[in-house]
Amino acid sequence: MYSDRALVIGAGFAGLLAARVLAESYGDVVLVERDAISPDTGYRAGTPQACHPHALLARGAEALETLFPRLGEEMEDAGAVRADLGSDFLIRGPSGWAPRDYLGLSVLSMTRVMIERIIRGRVLRLPNVSLVDCVAVDGLLHDRGTVTGVHGRRGDRPFADYADLVVDASGRDSKLVSWLAEFGVHCPAPMIVNGHVTFTSRLYEVNRDLKLDWKTAFEITHAPDARRGGSVSTVDGDQWFLTLFGADGDAAPTDDDGFLDYATTLHCQDIAEIIKTATPVSKIYQAGNLRSRWNRFHQVPNWPRGLLALGDSVMSLNPVHGQGLTLAALNCTTLRTLLQEHDLSSEPLVFQRAIARTAKIPWTSATTSDLGWSARKLPLGTRLLRWYTGRAFEGVPGNRRVYHAFIRVSQMLDHPAALFRPAVLFRVLLGRTLSGRRPRATER
CATH class of the missing domain: 3.50.50.60 (FAD/NAD(P)-binding domain)
Known part of the structure; x- marks a missing residue:
């Protein structure tokens, strides 16, 4: 038509x-x-x-390629950084470091x-x-x-x-x-769910003197105990996009000293090292009251x-x-x-x-996580889903099968039901682990 x-x-x-x-x-x-x-x-x-x-996300990149053929190549030519979601990502969850095996599944890092x-x-x-x-x-x-x-x-x-x-x-x-x-x-x-999360972000020039073996580092906030987190990604060729997260009323300060002090409380000290040694190319920006609305x-x-x-x-x-x-x-x-x-x-x-x-699926995924910070009693289905997700998080360190399932679901490539397949379910419930390559990072 x-x-x-x-x-x-x-x-x-x-x-x-x-x-x-x-x-x-x-x-x-x-x-x-x-x-x-x-x-x-x-x-x-x-x-x-x-x-x-x-x-x-990987599924979003696939959708964009159908609308704009060779868009990924054009973005890489302009400086976007391609990173494997396994070997190039350093991820710290509430119970430890995720395995860093090569997945053959990559995403591009760039600024909006x-x-x-x-x-x-x-x-x-x-x-x-x-x-x-x-x-x-x-x-x-x-x-x-x-x-x-x-x-x-x-x-x-x-x-x-x-x-x-x-x-x-x-x-x-x-x-x-x-x-x-x-x-x-x-x-x-x-429908509104308040995630009670604050972002505090700054851009830095890449410091080539820091010999880091990752392209993206990410420390996750997770209710009820992990209220602080952070991330840093190499973007646009020669910059680091660094963000500190605060949940449940916590927030990183927006002055230089406070920003650094907050970063030093994270497990991943590579983030603090970047703040100490790299040259800022923007001011510190903050956004709070980050909620989901439908x-x-x-x-x-x-x-x-x-x-x-x-x-x-x-x-x-x-x-x-x-x-x-x-x-x-x-x-x-x-x-x-x-x-x-x-x-x-x-x-x-x-x-x-x-x-x-x-x-429906991204809404359920995002709000189930954010409702963990809520003081009110949650519905039984939400509590069960949060329990299973928390148990799976505990099994991620050293467990390649559970981690790879998480990655594919988080990238919207697989339905969340993939986390309940027998090979994953048994490892989550029985606590079986398969050791992966140990992450390399400076940890406090």
């Missing part, structure tokens, strides 16, 4: 991917963006999390700025895609149950644009719920025609779990598939229900 005009609110990661897909079915696709966009755009107000690490810049370049080279920036969208235009466009302001002038299909990809700060309420469409209250648009019976929502405007997950970019990519591959069979401007709930089904 080839329609006339589609409009996407938001030219961030999800919006760019949506525009790429819509360009196959619509003659004219317009991205409407609040921020000023230029070829060298860096950090911007519309993506406040860009000051912190962004993980593109880099990945957006490369994808934006690809999308805006499409002949039927255009970008209008510096637009503050204030609401939706509608007519008798059909969304027909958006209105707002561009600078000091009124702005309005019309389309056959409007896609909200405006992210965590989406105002879609209130826009819908203005013309009588009311959504269920969102707007259940798929349950709105009078959802208007001509409107879709995807990405963080539907489900925004606590970024400590690293699932957001991948879930947005999966939303857009679903959009591509459904556009081949449906007129989604007339049947928008077909799409909203499809992405809700995709969202």
Whole structure:
């Protein structure tokens, strides 16, 4: 089906991917963006999390390759760092170090700025895609149950644009719920789980004098005892992206001395050594109150025609779990598939229900972990899942089979049921271990 005009609110990661897909079915696709966009755009107000690490999981990378062939090669050419999830990752869990065997399964490390810049370049080279920036969208235009466009302001002038299909990809700060309420469409209250996690991040120049045998180091927070953690990844060729995590009300200070002191309390002292010896190339950024929210648009019976929502405007997950970019990519591959069979401007709930089904597993995974910090009594199913996950974490050090199963599930390559396969289940319940290569790291 080839329609006339589609409009996407938001030219961030999800919006760019949506525009790429819509360009196959619509003659004219317009991205409407609040921020000023230029070829060298860096950090911007519309993506406040860009000051912190962004993980593109293995499944997300596969989805992107279907939309942008050879994208991984282009990102590597621009400086993204490819790392094997086994041998190049140094991971410390609550009970010790994970095995470091070569898995043959790799991911790319890069900043949010880099990945957006490369994808934006690809999308805006499409002949039927255009970008209008510096637009503050204030609401939706509608007519008798059909969304027909958006209105707002561009600078000091009124702005309005019309389309056959409007896609909200405006992210965590989406105002879609209130826009819908203005013309009588009311959504269920969102599901919200507060992860009680704070990120404190800084970029450093890679110090070549430090002889480190990993590309990413990660120390995990885990309820109820491991309240502090951290990560550092080699990104964009010659930088380290270093983040300190604090859970259950803990948070790293944002002054130089406090930032270092906090890092010295971690088991992985390579993180503190980087802070001591490497040259900072950014200030220290902090983001708190990191929660997960699910707007259940798929349950709105009078959802208007001509409107879709995807990405963080539907489900925004606590970024400590690293699932957001991948879930947005999966939303857009679903959009591509459904556009081949449906007129989604007339049947928008077909799409909203499809992405809700995709969202169930990452939602359960992220919130089950975060609910460990909750003081209230959890449902029996959640308690059992947390017990089994905790038992599996205890078995990770030296146990290749359990660790590899965790990796594949965490990268969204396997269903969580893989953690209950007999070969894994027996090792978790009986405590059997298979020794792997010992990690190399400086530990306090």
